[in-house]
Structures are given as C-alpha cells and as structure tokens.
Amino acid sequence: MKFSRLVKKLNALFNQQQRHQQRQRKELAAALNKLKHKQHELKAKLQNCDSELERAELEEKISILATQRRKGLEMLRELDNNEDDNL
Amino acid sequence: MELLKRMLFPVIMLLLAFSLWSSPQLQQIAAGVAIFLFGMLSLERGFQSFSGGLIERVLQRSTNTTGKALLFGVAATTLMQSSSLVSVLSISFLSAGLINLGAGLGVIFGANLGTTTGAWLIAGFGLDINLSQLAMPMLVFGVMLLFQPNQSRAGIGHILAGMGFLFLGIDYMKDGFATLQGSLDLSTISPQGIAGLLLFTLFGIIATVVMQSSHATLVLTLTALAAGHVQYMDALALAIGANVGTTVTAVLGSLGANTAGKRLALGHLLFNLLTGVVALVLMPVLLWLVEHLSVLLGIGADNYTLKLALFHTLFNLLGVMLMVPQLPRLQGWLLRLVPERATSRMQPQYLNQSAMESPSAAVAVTRSESIRLYALSTDLVLQGLGWQADEFHRGQPIALLSDQSHSAIHTNLQQLYEQQVKGIYSAIISFISSAREKASGRQDEQLRELRAADHYLIEAIKGVKHLQRNLLFYIHSENPDMAQAYQQLRQQIGDVLRAIQQVRQIDDVVESRLALDHQLLLTEREREQSDSLIEGLIRTRKISAEMATSLMTDKGYCQEVCRALIQAARYLFIDEQSPQGDTPESLQLEHADLSAINKQLEQQRSDEDTATPPPEQGL
Numbered sequence: 001m002k003f004s005r006l007v008k009k010l011n012a013l014f015n016q017q018q019r020h021q022q023r024q025r026k027e028l029a030a031a032l033n034k035l036k037h038k039q040h041e042l043k044a045k046l047q048n049c050d051s052e053l054e055r056a057e058l059e060e061k062i063s064i065l066a067t068q069r070r071k072g073l074e075m076l077r078e079l080d081n082n083e084d085d086n087l
Numbered sequence: 088m089e090l091l092k093r094m095l096f097p098v099i100m101l102l103l104a105f106s107l108w109s110s111p112q113l114q115q116i117a118a119g120v121a122i123f124l125f126g127m128l129s130l131e132r133g134f135q136s137f138s139g140g141l142i143e144r145v146l147q148r149s150t151n152t153t154g155k156a157l158l159f160g161v162a163a164t165t166l167m168q169s170s171s172l173v174s175v176l177s178i179s180f181l182s183a184g185l186i187n188l189g190a191g192l193g194v195i196f197g198a199n200l201g202t203t204t205g206a207w208l209i210a211g212f213g214l215d216i217n218l219s220q221l222a223m224p225m226l227v228f229g230v231m232l233l234f235q236p237n238q239s240r241a242g243i244g245h246i247l248a249g250m251g252f253l254f255l256g257i258d259y260m261k262d263g264f265a266t267l268q269g270s271l272d273l274s275t276i277s278p279q280g281i282a283g284l285l286l287f288t289l290f291g292i293i294a295t296v297v298m299q300s301s302h303a304t305l306v307l308t309l310t311a312l313a314a315g316h317v318q319y320m321d322a323l324a325l326a327i328g329a330n331v332g333t334t335v336t337a338v339l340g341s342l343g344a345n346t347a348g349k350r351l352a353l354g355h356l357l358f359n360l361l362t363g364v365v366a367l368v369l370m371p372v373l374l375w376l377v378e379h380l381s382v383l384l385g386i387g388a389d390n391y392t393l394k395l396a397l398f399h400t401l402f403n404l405l406g407v408m409l410m411v412p413q414l415p416r417l418q419g420w421l422l423r424l425v426p427e428r429a430t431s432r433m434q435p436q437y438l439n440q441s442a443m444e445s446p447s448a449a450v451a452v453t454r455s456e457s458i459r460l461y462a463l464s465t466d467l468v469l470q471g472l473g474w475q476a477d478e479f480h481r482g483q484p485i486a487l488l489s490d491q492s493h494s495a496i497h498t499n500l501q502q503l504y505e506q507q508v509k510g511i512y513s514a515i516i517s518f519i520s521s522a523r524e525k526a527s528g529r530q531d532e533q534l535r536e537l538r539a540a541d542h543y544l545i546e547a548i549k550g551v552k553h554l555q556r557n558l559l560f561y562i563h564s565e566n567p568d569m570a571q572a573y574q575q576l577r578q579q580i581g582d583v584l585r586a587i588q589q590v591r592q593i594d595d596v597v598e599s600r601l602a603l604d605h606q607l608l609l610t611e612r613e614r615e616q617s618d619s620l621i622e623g624l625i626r627t628r629k630i631s632a633e634m635a636t637s638l639m640t641d642k643g644y645c646q647e648v649c650r651a652l653i654q655a656a657r658y659l660f661i662d663e664q665s666p667q668g669d670t671p672e673s674l675q676l677e678h679a680d681l682s683a684i685n686k687q688l689e690q691q692r693s694d695e696d697t698a699t700p701p702p703e704q705g706l
Binding site (some may be wrong): 031034035038057059060061063064065067068071072 | 605
C-alpha cells in the first residue's frame with residue numbers, strides 16, 4: 001500500500017466527516033459505473049435500431065445519461081479535492 | 088380487562104411493599120429480579136437499536152423453509168436471551184407481510200427451544216461462579232459506550248450493560264435465597280401430587296405474566312432450587328408454567344396487529360399450551376427420560392438445576408416434534424379461526440400498531456399503504472380528466488379511451504378526495520410520525536421519502552382539481568386550437584401515468600430511474616414547446632387573450648401534476664430496499680439540465696436534417 005493511501009486510511013479512521021465523504025465517493029463511483037454501462041448498452045442498441053421513434057428515445061436517454069455522468073464526475077473531482085485538503 | 092388491570096396493580100404493589108418490609112431477604116431477591124428485568128430491558132433495547140439491520144435482514148431471508156425458520160428462532164433467542172422479543176418481532180414482520188404464517192410459526196417454535204439455552208447457561212455456569220465479578224466490567228464498559236453519540240456503539244453499550252445487570256440480578260437472587268435458608272420452605276405449603284403440580288404451574292404462569300419474562304421466572308426457579316427452597320418436582324411445574332405464561336407478551340403484542348399477527352399470536356398460545364399440557368400429562372415419562380439422559384450426559388444425581396434445564400429442553404423439544412408435522416393443519420385452522428376482516432376502501436389496509444415494533448416492518452407497511460394511496464389517487468386523477476380508470480389500467484391506448492369528460496364535469500374532486508383519499512393520507516402521515524421516533528438511518532430516510540411521495544400524490548390531485556374545470560370545458564370548445572391544446576395537456580398526464588405503469592414492471596433500478604428521468608425530459612420539452620405554441624396562437628389571433636391566460640395557467644398545473652406523479656413514482660416504485668436519497672443528489676436532473684439536453688438534441692437533429700447524406704460506396 002502506498003504511503004499516501006495509508007495516511008488517508010488512518011486519517012479516515014479518526015475523522016467521521018472524512019469517512020462519510022469516502023463512503024459518498026464510493027457510492028458515487030459505483031453509480032457512475034452503472035450509468036456508463038447503461039450508456040454503452042443503449043449506444044449499442046441505437047446502432048442496431050431502425051425505427052425512427054425508438055432511435056429518438058434512445059438518443060434522449062443517452063443524452064440524459066451523459067449529463068448525469070458529467071455532473072457525477074464533477075462531484076467526484078470535488079470530493080477528491082476536499083479529501084486532499086483534509087490531509 | 089382494563090379495570091381488572093388497574094385494580095390488580097395497586098394490590099400487587101401493596102402486597103410487595105408489605106413483603107419487602109417484613110423480610111430483608113425477600114427484599115434482596117426482589118431487587119435481584121428487578122435488576123434482572125432491567126437488564127432484559129436494556130438488552131432488548133440494545134438489540135432493537137440494531138433492528139432494521141442484521142436481525143431483520145436475516146429474519147426475512149432465512150425463513151423460507153420451516154427448518155430454517157426453526158433454526159432462526161433458536162439462534163435469535165439464544166443470542167438475545169428473550170423469546171418475547173423474537174415473538175414480537177415475528178408478529179410485527181408477519182403483520183407487515185414480510186414473512187408468511189408458516190415461517191412465523193416456525194420462528195416461534197424455534198424461539199421456545201432457544202429459551203432452553205438460558206436455563207442451561209444459568210444451571211451450568213451461573214450458579215457456580217461469582218457472577219457479580221463478571222458483571223462489574225460489563226457495566227462499566229456498557230455505560231461508557233451508552234454515552235457515545237454513535238448509535239451502534241450505544242447499542243453495544245445497552246447490550247453490555249444489559250448483560251451486566253442480568254448477571255448482577257442473578258447474583259442478588261442467589262444471595263437472597265442463600266440468606267433465606269431455613270426461613271422459607273415452599274414445600275411446606277405445597278400440596279402433594281397432581282394438585283401440587285397444577286398449583287406450581289399456575290405460580291409459574293402468574294410469575295411470568297407479572298414479570299413479562301419466562302427467562303426471569305426460570306432464573307428465579309433455578310436459584311430457588313439451588314438454594315433448596317423449592318422441591319425439584321415443583322420447580323419442573325414452575326418451568327412449565329413459565330412456558331405457558333410467556334405467550335401473554337405475544338398475545339398483548341398482537342392486540343395492535345392485523346389479522347395475520349393475531350393468527351400468529353394464537354398459534355403461539357396454542358403451541359405453548361399444548362406443550363405445557365403434554366409435559367404435565369407425560370411427566371412420569373419425561374422424568375424417566377431426564378434420569379436416563381442425565382446418566383448419559385454425566386449430570387450428577389443430585390444436580391437438580393441441570394436436570395431442570397434438561398427437562399425444560401426435553402419438553403420443548405417434544406412440543407416442537409409434535410407440532411412441526413401438524414404445521415400445515417395448524418395454519419389452515421388458524422386461517423379459518425381468524426378470518427380476514429373486510430376493510431372499507433376508505434380505511435387504511437396495511438398500517439397496524441404491531442408493525443411499529445420494527446422499523447423495517449413500519450417501512451414495509453407504509454410503502455404498501457402508500458402504493459394503495461397511489462392507486463386511489465391516480466383513479467381520482469383519471470376520473471378528473473374525464474377517463475375511466477378501469478379502461479386505463481387495462482392498458483387501453485390513450486387515444487382509444489372512452490371520453491367521459493361530459494359527465495366528469497360534474498365530478499367533485501374535492502369531495503371524492505375527502506371521501507376516498509384524505510382518511511388514508513392522514514393515517515399514513517400519523518403512522519410515519521410515530522414510526523420515525525424509533526427509526527433511524529436508512530429506515531428514517533425511507534419513511535421521510537414515503538411521506539414526500541404521499542404529499543406529491545395529494546399535490547397531483549390538487550393540480551387536476553384546478554385544471555379540471557377549464558380542461559373539461561375547452562376540450563369540447565368550438566375553437567379547434569383550444570380543444571387541441573387542452574387535449575394535449577390531458578394526453579401529457581396520461582403519458583406520464585402510462586410510463587409509470589411500465590416502470591413498475593422494470594426490475595433494473597438504473598433502467599427504471601432512467602425511464603422516469605426520460606419522462607421528466609419529455610415534460611420539460613412539452614413546457615417549452617407549448618410556450619411558443621401559445622405565443623403563436625395569440626400572434627395569429629386564433630385564441631383570445633383570456634383563453635391564452637387560462638391555457639398558460641393550466642399548462643402550469645399540468646406540469647405540476649406530471650412532476651408530482653414522477654416524483655411520487657420515484658419514491659414508491661424504484662429500489663424498495665434503499666432510500667432514493669442514497670443515490671447521489673448530483674445525478675438528479677434540474678430544470679436547467681433538462682432544458683440544456685433538449686436544446687442539444689434539437690440542435691443535433693436539425694444538423695442531421697440539413698446535412699446531406701454521403702454518397703453510398705459501391706461494393
């Protein structure tokens with residue numbers, strides 16, 4: 001284990017707020033991963049879709065997922081910055 | 088009953104006060120019982136602070152077969168040393184529909200077996216070692232942990248302090264009986280033979296009913312037996328009585344339960360009564376068995392406390408062996424004996440006091456009742472929009488729904504709301520307020536979200552009520568643009584309800600959340616498009632300024648109804664196991680996000696339209 005990670009873990013052990021942030025980060029990362037998979041799945045569907053109506057719906061859903069992922073990544077970056085500041 | 092209870096309590100208090108005044112030894116025994124009971128309370132509170140977590144998850148998952156349910160009952164009671172807590176939890180879960188009657192009965196049977204471990208522990212170790220020495224550090228660490236703000240640590244503190252008090256209580260009782268040497272001999276007041284057995288069984292029942300704990304009666308019996316104040320045979324009868332008396336807690340717990348909970352409590356009563364009767368009838372056989380097994384297990388001939396523990400185990404085991412094969416028959420009989428009461432459409436169907444015992448059960452019944460409220464509310468919404476709810480729920484395409492808007496104009500939504508929805512809504516809100524006192528963490532968040540969902544449903548009804556008059560009037564307007572605009576508003580709400588209907592069939596959480604977000608995107612687009620549509624209609628003088636203001640206001644109501652329904656569906660139908668707040672807030676789309684997506688999609692589509700397709704390459 002790297003020294004910085006060890007310090008982070010030790011710090012989190014005594015800091016409730018940091019533990020909360022770490023849990024939040026983990027949940028957010030997991031949610032983003034799920035969204036990424038769903039986005040890939042819908043993109044694959046879109047490539048094989050002929051119906052105009054279904055294509056429109058898939059495009060809309062892909063755009064929603066892209067926006068959500070972008071927002072999530074921004075928040076993830078913010079959480080990382082906060083964690084670094086706490087060290 | 089209430090009057091009897093009220094009269095009995097002061098009499099018991101007076102008798103107790105007189106006894107304590109007249110005998111210092113009895114004072115010590117009574118103090119031991121009181122400390123022991125306080126320990127039980129602390130222990131129960133400690134385990135309850137973990138409820139909504141491990142215990143309930145295991146209870147829900149490990150009761151799909153009778154064998155597993157039995158094992159759970161044994162393990163949980165061994166761990167918590169309280170069959171009453173396990174029984175009340177089972178009744179609460181059954182009332183919430185989280186487990187079935189068979190599983191509940193299995194847990195209760197297992198809990199009876201589990202109580203026997205307490206007798207073994209006390210008879211085996213508790214009477215030979217100095218328990219107060221063990222109790223002291225437990226009390227010190229327990230109380231230190233109790234002051235911790237963290238709920239889990241405080242829970243562990245309650246458990247430790249509870250165990251400390253249990254040990255201390257047993258020690259007090261032991262000492263009390265030891266100093267009582269010679270001054271009290273119950274055998275002198277006991278009639279011999281069957282009458283004596285029955286009398287001590289009755290004592291056991293009464294003691295357990297008063298102390299609300301068979302465990303306490305058993306400990307008292309064991310300590311009295313060890314000190315020689317009770318004869319062996321009388322102690323056996325007391326143990327049988329304690330087994331029967333313990334059902335009182337479950338029966339009391341079921342008073343606030345629904346039919347399912349009452350059935351389980353009756354099953355519990357029957358099982359323990361039957362076990363008690365069988366133990367009394369087969370007493371000679373059981374005694375013979377105890378003697379032979381004692382020799383095999385190396386229990387000394389004069390070690391009556393361990394023999395009592397063995398007897399307690401044997402007759403409970405016998406009860407389980409007799410009743411388990413009869414479980415289906417017992418279930419059928421209970422179903423017939425306690426039939427389901429028909430509840431009025433206006434009354435809550437799932438909420439019951441017994442579910443309050445466990446936060447998980449409280450969440451489950453609140454969700455079921457809220458889903459019922461959703462059904463009732465959407466029926467009102469559809470009715471208010473001039474559609475037939477039955478047709479809609481059957482899946483009839485919106486365009487083909489028979490139009491009831493002429494008769495719907497006379498539908499008084501306010502009156503229907505008060506008759507059909509308000510009572511249930513109020514009951515849910517009141518239930519949630521009480522349930523949140525016990526709940527914390529995830530369960531508290533889920534209850535808060537369910538309350539929000541119910542509020543959104545009421546907002547949706549209110550929105551339709553505001554919309555109804557103009558909608559049902561203009562939908563038949565001679566002005567085709569107004570008729571079409573209002574038809575569009577109605578269609579929009581119908582689309583949202585249909586989308587929610589489909590979301591309820593989706594298992595994938597990401598997929599269902601995405602479907603609702605997509606519906607939100609479409610709602611936002613409709614809002615933006617209708618703005619420019621109304622402006623166009625005014626500019627071309629196709630509608631009057633008065634019509635335009637009505638349309639703009641009603642468009643707002645329509646938006647509110649759609650958003651409220653989507654939010655309610657988000658809380659009610661997506662991932663029942665965890666609160667929606669657990670999904671990071673940042674991923675929820677705001678107005679600005681939705682608007683940006685719509686603009687980007689519009690741009691993308693217009694680019695695609697203007698772009699000339701590249702010439703196809705020949706093979």
